[in-house]
Amino acid sequence: MNELNALFRTRIGLSANERLTFESLDHVLALTAAAIPFENLRIMDQKTNEISIANLTNNLLVQHEGGLCYELNTLLYLFLIDNGFDAVLTRGVVYNYDAQAFVTLGRTHVTLLLMHEGQAYLVDTGFGGNLPLKPVPLTGETITSTNGEFRVVRVDNEHGDHRFEMKLKHKHADWRIGYAFDSRKPVTDLSEFNEIQRIIAEHPQSSFNKHPLLTKLTERGSLTLTNTSITQWEDGIMTKENIDDSRFKELLKQHFGR
Template sequence: MQDKDLQAYWKKIGLMHAPPVCLAGLTQLHQAQHRRLPFENFDVVLQREVQVTPEAIVQKLVYQARGGYCFELNGLLLQVLQASGFEARAALGRVHLSGSASGRGHFISLVTIEGQHWVVDAGFGSHTPRAPLPLVTDQVLWTDQQCFRFLHTDAYGYLLQRCMSVVGTVDERERATFDSANAEWMNLYSFDLEPVCEGDIAYGNFYTSHAPTSVFVTSRIAALPTEAGSITLLNQALKVVVDGETTTLELPEGDAYVEALNTYFGIRLTASFDQFRPLPAII
């Protein structure tokens, strides 16, 4: 990553300079990017090729008012981590949201600090962890508004779960009395520690952006965390969550839809609504 691109990146995410190479710096970097670069699939919606070369990712996410999905958002974050002195590498995961494991279609970063692995993910939509997570199993892991845990499985390696019983901020007293055994856990994604090469990323990105059954091909998606919650979009339904309370809006078609992408997510498209891929018919 060239120095001029790195300087433009710091400005884009609201940091003055590179954070220190430590857990606090890693958390600051992750949070800054996660809250400024939206998760979105509008290049797929517009039937444009999603380019995941380092140069293409920088050009789109740093120099345009755009976001992307995991191969782009976490691809950019990995470049920055490595350029900033962190010991970081890629890992590929299988998504479990449908109830069964997908192919290796989710890209994350693994950062090692003083011998401890941290999972750093800024690109899993509304379920994206709001902070780096230590790769430890069978322990409850908290962010400011979320609850996770990793399990180890023989079939898939590490499996990340999110507790769906936790909504909004949980104070220290509630955390101390949290009963993980009786909580509602959702499987998010699994991964192992095997090496990842450029070909693996190319395969995963191509399927994600072209397969007729891919959610990115059949839906319009955006997500952006806020200080007090999140803003998410699925097709016409826009949800704004503040302190655990959800407001749902139905976005109209046409120019107002494109304008809403800019208003809520900071996404500015060089295209009009009538260029969007049609949504599948509801049967």
């Protein structure tokens, strides 16, 4: 077992000697979503570094930080590959529901495709609170988890050949587009994600370079922290508290150990 594999298991609370199977991925994804937050603190602190195995291992597994999609899903990909899975990374274009349009930043979402017994599945642990928590087949079939309903439908447009859609539990009455991606264009070099990180960190239209944001799923819902508010969903009930910088630091330590 290599260092990343061992440290990843420790971070999410998975036994060092547990052999992973396709059937056990639900458990792994649930543990990962609860243990490793979606966050942009390195972007906000202007402390980004190269996307590499060594840096991902140090930042997320040694320093116990969280990350954005190109960090979280890349780390999961490396872990799955080391445990014998057939997986690739690919890039997607996020859909802005409020604007009813795909974002104009390009293919800045990184997601994961996994092959099992001749069937392709989407696996994503880097999409904020919108995580399916299970592999989603690229067949249009709806899968249901504690976080809601999810599906991947076939499309054919400039954004790709598939679209990830979701109906979050307690939040969405209708299906919403998450992002489009192209299953025919796997990423073969992790350094490609440095371009995504640069766009996210520097582009005026990026939503992740404006204020601190941390999100993680919990046993009863989700928790989202910014420098101005904390929002908690528990059993379908939302509570929101406006906060100042001092309270933000307290909550950052309390809920994220930072």
